[in-house]
Amino acid sequence: MKKFIKKIFIYICILSSLFLVTLIYIYVISGKPTTINDFLYHYQVDKIQSTKPLNTVFLGDSSLGNSINCDSFSVYTVISCVNLALSGVYGYEGTYNMLKKTLKYHPEVKNIVLMHSIDMMTRSVSIKGYAYSMSSITDFNELNLKEKAKTVMAFLQIKDNIFSISNSIFLGKKIDSEVLHDGYIKQVAKVDFTDKEETFTISQIKNDKIKFLKKIVDLCKKQNINLIYLHGPIYNKTAELSTGYLTEVNNKIKETGVTLVDTIISGTNNDFGDEPDHVIPEKKYFYTKIYADILNSLLIK
């Protein structure tokens, strides 16, 4: 029995040591982003720190990143803005941390525009997204005990980091500015959505997802910032098949007190690329104009 316990203990120690060394390499030694999401996050954070005075900040996920070009938006609306879209993995949770960072560096901001994919309310609370976008112990202390434990666990999930590092070493696939196009993550191959119609239903809504959206609303109210929520563009068939879901989601979002633009901007299969909510680069300026027209009268200049 002693021999058995000793051997199990040794194996656990060796595996734990290997894991620890990998963790230290990823978070301490490496010094650079090890995943595309991580690279995007740091790219957007650098933008916050380097941008001149701002009027409007766009926060959200990939549906935002692929559909709004801020240079064009500024031309249409004569408003200075920046697009700080992360990916859907970060959720409202990562958006909340980005908001705090933005307000720290840009207290002059008058408008915050949130744009998330229409399916955001079907996703679980992303404590991982919160963890990866925290910048200080204050952010960590905001969480309850269960969330804190999940945050610690999130830092132990390094599979993607290991794969990225391996790809970088063995396949030469480096994580650098080459992963971006027009200020956001480059899309992969176009998908034909005509046979892949997706429907979102009320039963898929995760009610606890609204928690961090409420925090965003509360923070903006406290700082007298005009907060507007928009859904990201979506493939028209998905929108048609999900009307019940969208009505319910809109009700939940409105309950938080945010100004919701409940118009759903949808497009044909040809407008979308690798995901049914990722506008193709060629149509980005077209959709920017659509959103500029919608937002122009709502933004404080």
Added chain:
Amino acid sequence: MLFNSIEFAIFLPIVFVLYWFVVNKNLKLQNLLIVVASYIFYGWWDWRFLLLIFLSCIVDYLVGNALSKQEDKIKRKFLLSISITLNLGLLGFFKYFNFFIDSFADAFTLFGQSINPTTLNIILPVGISFYTFQALSYSIDVYRRKLEPTKDLIVFLAFVSFFPQLVAGPIERATNLLSQFYVKRNFDYTQAADGMRQILWGLFKKKVIADNCSIYANDIFTNYHDYSGFTLVIGAIFFAFQIYCDFSGYSDIAIGTARLFGFKLMQNFAFPYFSRDIAEFWRRWHISLSTWFRDYLYIPLGGSKGGTLMKIRNTFVIFVVSGFWHGANWTFVIWGTLNALYFLPLLLLNKNRNNTDIAAANKILPSIKEVFQIVTTFSLTLVAWIFFRAENVNHAFGYLKQIFTNFFQSYNLNLPNTSTVFFILVLILIEWLQRNKLHALQISDDSSKILRRVSYFLIVIAIYLFGGQQQSFIYFQF
């Protein structure tokens, strides 16, 4: 709780420490701990399930003891019928009630009449197909006087509810497992170490192969009209590996876990995809179920003694009932029937015991003939698996039709993930090289220490990096 879950990872060491360090000096307490741990394990799904298993246990325990005191044949048969009625009744109600009601209504529709049947919202208790058969085997063996009934209720409860094999087998016989609860268990390092290896291999099969194959197979089976026949064949192959790795992986974890506690469970899978004919396949696939049906249904019906018609009848009964055991769907019945059709020619030509040793015995590579036999047998089981996996009969036939009518449509190709293909090949290689062992990681202590340890680490790293998203075991639905 699932074997591949954090809860089990916490549960197992606690039970292990209590078992070997706290209650090890007292056999009764050890057995009681097994019962308590097993009920916690099972109740983790739904505490209401405990009432059913407890009821089944109490009735079979009382029936067993009553049988030992009863000499009258008619009364003995009556007592046995109580056990059979209760166990099969529970199974029939929870698993087949809605199926029979819906099939009855469908039959009326065929005659142009429609009825609106009342179906119930019945939750299928996890593992009911397994523990009812395990309990039944006890009652039948006591009835046949092959076994003395146990007077110790705790031992009986432990036998039926033993947590490693409770929810998905192996379906143990009282003659094997029950007696092990009477004997003091002493910790055996070799057994425990090999048990850990078996658990590791089971986790590898489940997490790295089964869970990843399921993603691809589910997509192909759900959207089969969108893909070429070639892709559908790949989808079926992936399902074949999914179900094998899922189920045999579970069995490996179950058997390995039992060995940590000093128990020996029966082998449930003996590398079935290396079988050279269907008869051999059924000697190597889900051995505990096929031998159960052989001993408690096939042989009592006359087995392969008697005339040709009787042999045909008995073969069909076994395979159709076996199919039906898997679930309340006509697809399982067709799956069973297909296997009966595959098996019958071998039985009638007396060729069903041609291949009783392992393929390429004492050689490394199989002969051309053996390769042909293995591929043919695998292909036959593949067709049957399509029915097993399909949602309904139309789905299965639609799938097969798409294979044969649109095989070469290359623009509807959907190729699987490279890493999953790689690991399937690794599995085939390792299991081929170890096909004469009880499990693929049964490595003797004489072999190179470094090689052994490196392989353990590589498997753990593969499980961590390539393990698919957590899925429950397929056989839990049975």
